[in-house]
Amino acid sequence: MLGTERTPGVISFSEGCADSGSRAPSFNFSQQSPASFFTLGLPQRLGLLLLLFSLEWIPLSNLVHKNRGAGIFCQIGIASASIFLALGYATAASAFRQISADLRKASIGWWYLAGHAVALCGFITLSFLAASDSLASATAWYAAGLLSVAFGVSAFLPPNSVSRLIRSAGYSWLLALVGGIAASRLVAAFPLWNGRIWNPALDLYWKPAVDLTFRIVEVLLHLVLPVVVADRSTMTIGSPGFYVTILPWCAGFEGTALMVVFGVAWLWFLRHEYRFPQALLLIPAGMAVMWLSNAVRITALILIGVAGAPGVAIGGFHSQAGWIAFNCVALGFVLASRRIPWLMKTPVATRALSPGASHNPAAAYLTPFLAILAAAMISRAASAGFEWLYPLRFAAAGIALWFFRAKYKELDWHFGLPSVLAGIAVFAMWLGLDSLSGAHPDSLIASGLGALPVPARVGWLVIRTAAAVVTVPIAEELAFRGFLIRRLLGADFESLSPRAYTLWPVVLSSLAFGLMHGDRWLAGTMAGACYAFAFLRRGRIGDAVVAHATTNALLAVWVLTSGRWYLW
Amino acid sequence: MNRVVGMMLLLVGASAFAFGTAVPEIDPGSGANALALISGVLLIARGRRNK
Numbered sequence: 274m275l276g277t278e279r280t281p282g283v284i285s286f287s288e289g290c291a292d293s294g295s296r297a298p299s300f301n302f303s304q305q306s307p308a309s310f311f312t313l314g315l316p317q318r319l320g321l322l323l324l325l326f327s328l329e330w331i332p333l334s335n336l337v338h339k340n341r342g343a344g345i346f347c348q349i350g351i352a353s354a355s356i357f358l359a360l361g362y363a364t365a366a367s368a369f370r371q372i373s374a375d376l377r378k379a380s381i382g383w384w385y386l387a388g389h390a391v392a393l394c395g396f397i398t399l400s401f402l403a404a405s406d407s408l409a410s411a412t413a414w415y416a417a418g419l420l421s422v423a424f425g426v427s428a429f430l431p432p433n434s435v436s437r438l439i440r441s442a443g444y445s446w447l448l449a450l451v452g453g454i455a456a457s458r459l460v461a462a463f464p465l466w467n468g469r470i471w472n473p474a475l476d477l478y479w480k481p482a483v484d485l486t487f488r489i490v491e492v493l494l495h496l497v498l499p500v501v502v503a504d505r506s507t508m509t510i511g512s513p514g515f516y517v518t519i520l521p522w523c524a525g526f527e528g529t530a531l532m533v534v535f536g537v538a539w540l541w542f543l544r545h546e547y548r549f550p551q552a553l554l555l556i557p558a559g560m561a562v563m564w565l566s567n568a569v570r571i572t573a574l575i576l577i578g579v580a581g582a583p584g585v586a587i588g589g590f591h592s593q594a595g596w597i598a599f600n601c602v603a604l605g606f607v608l609a610s611r612r613i614p615w616l617m618k619t620p621v622a623t624r625a626l627s628p629g630a631s632h633n634p635a636a637a638y639l640t641p642f643l644a645i646l647a648a649a650m651i652s653r654a655a656s657a658g659f660e661w662l663y664p665l666r667f668a669a670a671g672i673a674l675w676f677f678r679a680k681y682k683e684l685d686w687h688f689g690l691p692s693v694l695a696g697i698a699v700f701a702m703w704l705g706l707d708s709l710s711g712a713h714p715d716s717l718i719a720s721g722l723g724a725l726p727v728p729a730r731v732g733w734l735v736i737r738t739a740a741a742v743v744t745v746p747i748a749e750e751l752a753f754r755g756f757l758i759r760r761l762l763g764a765d766f767e768s769l770s771p772r773a774y775t776l777w778p779v780v781l782s783s784l785a786f787g788l789m790h791g792d793r794w795l796a797g798t799m800a801g802a803c804y805a806f807a808f809l810r811r812g813r814i815g816d817a818v819v820a821h822a823t824t825n826a827l828l829a830v831w832v833l834t835s836g837r838w839y840l841w
Numbered sequence: 842m843n844r845v846v847g848m849m850l851l852l853v854g855a856s857a858f859a860f861g862t863a864v865p866e867i868d869p870g871s872g873a874n875a876l877a878l879i880s881g882v883l884l885i886a887r888g889r890r891n892k
Contacts, residue, residue, distance in 0.1 A: 596875035604882055611886075635888035639881045646878040650871070752881070760884075788873045 315373035318429040353453030361442030368441035389424035489568035515578035525567035566598040584657030593654035637680040638756035641748035644669035659721020670744035686815035696823025716838035746821035771812035
């Protein structure tokens with residue numbers, strides 16, 4: 274473990290914890306006590322309510338199968354509430370803000386919450402006991418469900434506040450109800466997700482653009498391959514031994530559309546830094562480069578297949594190269610444009626700070642995590658299912674951590690027993706939610722490992738375990754707890770005491786952490802919240818890292834002993 | 842920071858809408874990682890400050 278060496282002028286986590294910032298004038302949030310964590314306005318309460326109902330949804334959706342049409346009412350309720358909040362805020366923003374301010378003075382309705390739990394238990398019990406589909410049993414079942422929802426809402430939004438919200442927003446409730454019913458019926462009649470309302474893959478289809486992609490790929494292939502097979506009638510292209518069909522939705526529309534969104538958003542948010550109208554040229558330029566990069570992606574895919582790795586070409590490379598291209602083009606778009614005086618009011622090149630006069634505190638916290646993400650994209654792109662190049666992630670994180678090692682000596686890496694216990698609790702929660710979800714996708718790890726010689730197999734497992742227990746916890750805790758929680762509080766995040774947290778940074782950073790875990794986003798979010806509290810309890814990054822490492826170590830043991838590779 | 846977060850929300854929203862139907866040009870399953878990567882690099886790029 275690294276020590277807690279102190280550097281003059283640098284406030285370590287442990288210092289912020291020890292005096293709660295009272296001696297350090299640079300602690301902008303030092304006057305906040307941890308009690309302020311529980312001052313909840315309207316947005317925070319809605320967020321908590323959403324979280325509560327989401328947490329309950331997973332077991333309920335697996336346990337309760339009554340087919341009594343309650344799902345339609347849920348859809349209508351969610352859609353109506355969303356429309357009401359949007360309409361209401363648009364028409365009575367000041368009233369909403371006042372209600373939110375008043376709510377900050379009120380506590381959570383714990384008795385309502387208890388009532389919610391009791392009603393929910395009744396609802397679940399009736400789901401199992403009421404075997405008959407009689408009117409009485411259905412009525413009791415619906416009543417318990419409605420009561421549970423009503424108590425849950427009342428716990429976070431007192432009835433008088435709900436009444437004030439409805440009254441202040443005029444007839445928004447009526448419009449919301451009509452809109453909710455209409456949306457529910459519309460989705461039922463025209464499911465959005467099967468493309469019957471709007472399918473970007475088909476609706477964005479434009480033959481000349483697809484032909485252009487085909488033509489570029491053909492030209493690029495002729496530069497490399499001696500014989501190119503190209504049939505424009507079927508859009509088939511490649512070599513005699515390996516060829517692909519360029520479907521309309523592979524032609525570059527998605528990446529280009531994403532680039533437009535990125536470009537417009539970037540220029541809008543930084544509109545005070547760019548010169549207009551010339552900065553608008555960046556958007557078509559970005560689109561053109563993105564389109565070209567997609568043609569390069571298809572060319573590379575064909576070449577990988579021709580070179581004898583069709584599995585990699587169609588598997589990992591096919592799915593990852595699009596994002597790699599978007600990241601490269603978008604970052605190039607940003608970094609290049611900020612150095613061109615014609616586009617920027619104050620280009621970076623002219624305001625560059627000398628290395629001795631400036632520092633970049635975010636880099637030490639984020640680089641290891643970003644190195645893992647970048648390495649993951651590359652290693653997945655080079656795989657045909659089994660990620661044989663996983664050690665690249667370990668190496669990338671190790672190099673980044675080594676590069677910033679001097680910075681990490683300033684942090685407090687001590688930890689206590691509660692962080693170990695928190696890690697064990699997260700492990701139990703992780704397995705519990707996983708068993709409830711019932712989704713156990715086939716993992717290609719077992720078959721991939723089976724195809725490797727024994728030394729390579731052992732080496733891969735050792736590095737995979739070391740990454741899970743060492744580099745991943747350090748990198749992720751530095752990014753999500755060490756950086757993000759405090760960065761959401763203020764730009765000068767290093768001067769902020771970890772003890773001066775409020776609810777939103779914890780919720781947002783935990784959600785972001787959860788989203789990084791794909792289908793296990795809920796377990797990830799809850800794990801992130803546990804690690805956040807381990808970190809914030811005493812303001813030590815060591816506590817969060819050890820809690821995380823404990824979870825991952827137990828998961829590694831579980832995976833290795835039970836063969837449940839899908840947990841990796 | 843708010844700008845970067847706002848941008849990422851826009852991107853997530855746009856990509857979620859666009860990728861309602863999974864199409865292979867850009868894999869929706871890798872979206873969170875890719876957006877986190879680009880957000881992090883942008884945060885570092887804008888994070889340099891005077892000592």
